[in-house]
Amino acid sequence: MQFKSIEDFVSQQLELLNLERDAEIAESRKLQETFSAKQLQEKGVCILNLVVQGLRSGLYGRTIVTFGSKMVGKELPSSNMSSGDIVGIFSNSSSSQLEKDQICSGIVSCVKSSTIEIALDSECENIDLNDNECYKLLQLANNVTYRRLKMGLNSLKNYQGPAATLMNTLFGEQQFSSANVSLPPILLGHDNDLVWFNKNLDRSQKEAVEFALKQREIAVVHGPPGTGKTTTVVEIILQTVKAGNRVLACAPSNVAVDNILEKLVSNSSVKAIRLGHPTRMQEAVQNRSLDAVLSNSEARSIVNDVRRDLDAQLKQIPKSKKRGPIFNEIKNLRKELRERETKAVKEVLSHANVILTTLTSATQDGPLKHLLPDHFDYVVIDECSQATESACWLALTRAPRVLLAGDHFQLPPTIISPEAARRGLGLTLMERIIQRREDGKSCVRMLTTQYRMHRDIMQWASDQLYHGKLEAHPSVASHLLMELPGVEDNEDTGIPLLLLDTAGCDFHESATSEEGSKANSGEAALVFLHVQRLVESGLPARDIAIVTPYNLQVELLRQMLSGKYPQLEIRSVDGFQGREKEAIILSLVRSNSTGQVGFVADVRRLNVACTRARRHLCLVTDSSTTSRATSGLVEYMEQHGEVRSAHQYLQEMDNVVVPEIGSRITGEAAKPRKVVAPSTITIDSNQTKQEKEEIAAKVKAMLTEWAASAECDASSIKEFPSTLTAYERLIVHQWAEEHGYQHRSVGENHKRRIQIYKSAVTIPQQAGEEIQPPDNEQSHAISFDASASVKNDADESLPKLVEKMELKESDVSSSKKKKNKKQNSASGLENQKVPTKDKHLKHVVPPLAVSEANDNSVKCDDCQKQVPKQNLALHRLRCTGAGPTEQAVKPKQKPAIKPLPSMISTDGKTKDLNRNEKDIDDVLSEFRKLDNVCNYSTCKTGISLMGQLCLFCQRRFCLSHHLPEIHGCGDAIRRQARSVTLKQGFVAPGSLPVKPKVIDTTKRAHLQRKLEKKLEDMSTQRAGKKEEKKKK
Incomplete structure (x- = not known):
């Protein structure tokens, strides 16, 4: 944009500044009139529950008030306030946020994690701020900046x-x-x-x-x-x-x-001289501030004497009843201080x-x-x-x-x-x-040469914005977290780029109001787990930063992590520009069905967020909610980094406590939702029959190819990783049964995996594997984990993961780990377990004696099929719908669930029903009947008319058993109560002694006089009664 003349520029800029000023005032007024103080705090323009922690004098005698949380040592909530902003000071009990109702105003002098300093305006310096009351700060439209900009533009006219x-x-x-x-x-x-x-x-x-x-x-x-x-x-x-x-x-x-x-x-x-208040500056340069230089100048003794007298008078204000003389003395001292400081400032600046x-x-x-x-x-x-x-x-x-x-x-x-x-x-x-x-x-x-980022972290920004001209200096081009002292070499510290994709996990964003800031509790739980992994790998928390575009997400993450990792930095993107950390975790928050991403779509904002990382960048986002910029970033990380679905973390996330985001949540996350483990989530319903058949065909094709290869011999065991979905595990079990292979599940929780092998291999039992001791001719008896249900499918199928891993291997062939894998494969090390993240079939050859395959089989009494003896237990479980009681593993129940009435025989025992004989309509009918009966295990009360839904276990109970403490959800409601207490910062009213209310001195004196008069009247009445008795 070019201008015809300087006058044209000035007039246009003044007009645009007026528009900006009007918009700022309108936004401020709208916030104050339509939102509560709590909502304003969530938007970052208000800070509640503050108390006065100190008063002192600043440069030119200005009064500096230090505010802190009423809970000693507690950090202030995240806000947009920074040095130079204008704020209004209100009583915390006041329901009004209008400027006309404010006690006074001032300019933010310094913002720290637990305190904020305000330089009071000159007309407010005699205001009495009681240190026994609570206050709130509200960000106001910045009139000072506007006035200075307007003055500067007008000075350009006729400039010489x-x-x-x-x-x-x-x-x-x-x-x-x-x-x-x-x-x-x-x-x-x-x-x-x-x-x-x-x-x-x-x-x-x-x-x-x-x-x-x-x-x-x-x-x-x-x-x-x-x-x-x-x-x-x-x-x-x-x-x-x-x-x-x-x-x-x-x-x-x-x-x-x-x-x-x-x-x-x-x-x-x-x-060098630094203008501004020293508390706004970094500690390393405070000695170069104008205040510090003045304190070491020749005039310092006189100025300091005047300042000491002024501070002494300021401290007397809360204690004195007659404050008029004190205010007059303060006025005179300030005038003298300004004159002497002006002379000293002129001398110091002229020599710099x-x-x-x-x-x-x-x-x-x-x-x-x-x-x-x-x-x-x-x-x-x-x-x-x-x-x-x-x-x-x-x-x-x-x-x-x-x-x-x-x-x-x-x-x-x-x-x-x-x-x-x-x-x-x-x-x-x-x-x-x-x-x-x-x-x-x-x-x-x-x-053109950058000295911060790993080349893979740098390249996206270089190609997207800088025409590919950026080059990574050799000292940083390939550095990783695992190269830092004391940091382990593992799957998290050995990669520069990691994408945690929440697509399909129902981790929707939430907001506290229609126009409020946004948060995502699912992403917050993922961030928590990744921070925990990095710290457990030896990376100090001070070398990690979490960056997110929204203040509400910043607040949520601070509640979850700041207590455990005090040195961990959690900031908004705007607040982290110009900074860097060894590891950056970027949470984009947005996840919705409409694909709206808001200002996250700004490629410049993404550029800032991603280029803060030195060795490791972790992006947490929903790949189905993207803009042009974010989709390009996601595609780049899929091609050059490691991709993990959030489904892989769901079971760990079940143990993460996420505080409540707010009382007025709107959006797709408005309904109460709990982060669930793989054993309770159902995603299979999203897949069509054709998709399932394609997955089954691909898995069976891979297994058949392996069985026909030279790798498959009498001594080999094929082990599948823990990333298989429940449906894929079922296909593997079925294939092994049909082709006469032994199969078993080993490991616990998220490390659970499947092994298949020839029947004659002797293998010792491993920790966590669910097998029974062999019976005579049976080598192994197998029982299923309850989490291996067909319904408990994951979003990322095995073939899709294989395709992504193969693409990654071709694109990132220079990785040290992958070079080692290729060397191991080429050298024929068949007696070792080759660890790899890029292959789904792991080759394990235990050094054990083996014999020829056993072809013994038996006929099933129910379906008359020939099945291997070792798989008879599993076949019966699938064929009849109920396995032998000695093989059943009792899952942990919370609370107890009643069996279907049709499954109970007359003697009270559960019937062994054949699935083929049970019509689906009858099953649904039985479940509908259960909906009308209390879900407490020993209760048969009907709840069709009156019942209560538990928000924690999502079951209905009668009025006698609806309390969470009665039916088994006591831990959940106690956990929720603790999180609410931590978020609000105070205990429920009535549970602690009430602090006596401080009364104004004038009102106190009036009440004292009234009390004394009443006591005198009562004393006079008593004296009159005594005289009457004596007369009688």
Whole structure:
């Protein structure tokens, strides 16, 4: 977008800013009027249940109030509040969120995990905040930023300052000037080459530095994730200072400014000053803050004396009854403090050669007002792509040359108004320069070598956004988690990319209101399990971060994980830009039948989320709910990473306690739902008869091929992995029975697997296998696990998994593990179990003596079929519908379930019915009868008219047995009660002593006088009665 003139730009930007301001006010008002305080907290714009933890004075005498949770040590809920935001302070008991009902307002000074500091407005400094009351903070429309932006735009009209040529160039009134041919001699060495402060810069970084130093007006450094953009910017600043120039370094956020300063302070030749409150800064750079430098200046003793007197007066406010004199003294002290600090600030800033600040603080109403208009020679704006152009102009007018650094393919500035966004308010200065057809790209240099990510993590972003130009430095190109000290080499730490697909698991998203933030409890449970696996593998929790687009999901994950792993970081995508971790787990949350993904569809947001990972990226999402961007990412991870279905984790998820998301849940997850294990989930109904026949045909074809191969001999055992579905296990058992092979199930829970072998092989019993001791001629008697039901099918069939694994093996042939597998296969190591994740049939050859196959068989009494003796028990179980009682394994029951009435004989024993003789209509009829009887095992009360459904076991009971503690769900309701208590942060009313209510001092004095008068009247009455008695 190009503008006809500077006046055209100013008028358009002011109009768009007004639209944005109106939208911000309207949204704020709508939130305040339509949502409760609890809902506002879930949306990230309100924090409840706060108490005053401290009062102190800040720069220029401003009062700083520290708020914390009323529960000592508890972390504050996730919110959108950050330094510089305007907030209103309300009484926690007030039901109103309107600005007219607020106690006072202020600006967020610092946000920590358990506290938030507010700098009170000047008109609110005499407000008495009682430390015995609870308060709530509500984010308000930011009028300060709007006022500063408007003032900065108006100053561009008729501008005649040091940046006049730069301004004309940026608005197209003149072309970019040609670069200088050579660098200043002071920067060159004996060989006329640039002397580098950082000798480890790569080729693209050095080219960018030399290019920026030669440019006459503007240089743009495009730095994709991990390419060392800030390192390059710091080198340019150091070289500029060495040439005798003074630099103003800015960024849209405090974190970005601190990153520059942290790298600058290592060089002693730089006199750097950081504007802003020290508590907003990282601890490593707080000593370079203006406050810290002032405290070490010559005027510090006088200023500190005044500040001590001011703090002492502030502490007296809650204790004193006569506060008028105190407020007058505070007013005088503040005036004296401002005068002395102004003089000291002017002296400190004039001696600095680098001043760092946020863009919105680089205005004439801040500390920079003490400097001359032409004080700076060079302006640096880092993360320029995250700031609106109007914000950039607050700093651009202060110097004739500028360096812009950023990545316009990462998160853009946040724009609330759709109309303002459509008309170009979100278009950044960096984008506008690059889009100039004539000479825009001539002032841009892109960094191409990244030092953060494994090449597989990097490649998707490189191909999608950076035209495939990114290269991974050899030091990081193939690094994995398992290479870190103390980390095991396993299936989780040995892969850079992992996709946990929740498709078909019914893990729908949920929201607390129609427009509220969203969460996904199923994905949260998966994230919990993966974090647990990584930590158990030896990876410290501090090296893991969970990133998700929604605040409600952040809050849910923090409730589940922060207590167990305090060093684990859980943040939104917007809050994690510019950061990195060894392992990133990305939960996309969205899962619905309509395929809506919201702002997750923004490829720039996905770019930021994925490129935070160094060695391991785990994506948790529903592959059936995708946009163009997310589907491309899912396809890439399917081709280059490992894919696991959430079905593989369902049994482990049954032990994960997921807190309730909210009281007003809407969407497809609104109904109460429990994460269920494979033994209780039914997915087979989604498959058609034709699909089942295709699965059975493929499994049987593979088994037949194996039986005809040279691998199948009298000594071989074929073992299937635990990933087989119940239906596929049934096909394997049937095939083995039909072809005269022995078959058994070994292992427990999610590690359960099937083995088939020739009948004469002698195998010792393994832990967890369900077999009976051999009887004379029978080698093994087999009993089925209750979880191996035909109904308990999984979403991912065996043939589909084989196809995916084979595709992965062909695409990722360079993997170390797979090379080892190929070597093992080629060397003919037939006496070892070859571990592989890519093959479904594992070859196991135990070193045991074997004999020829036994062809003994018997005839079934029911169906007259010839079956092997060893499989007779299994055949009877399938043929008659009930196996021998000595082979039955009693499952754990909760609660007891009644058998069908038709299955009970007259003597009270269960009949052994043949399935072929039982009509399906009769079975359904029996179940309908059960629906009208209490499900408690010993109760026969009818519940057709009056009954109660248990939300935990989903069964109906009579009024005598409907309480969970009575019919067997006591543990479930206690677990729910604990989670509710932890989420709400307080115990139910009446269970603890009530804290006495604090009464206002004026009202207390009135009540005291009233009490004294009443006591005096009563005393007078008693005295009068005594005199009357004496007279009598």
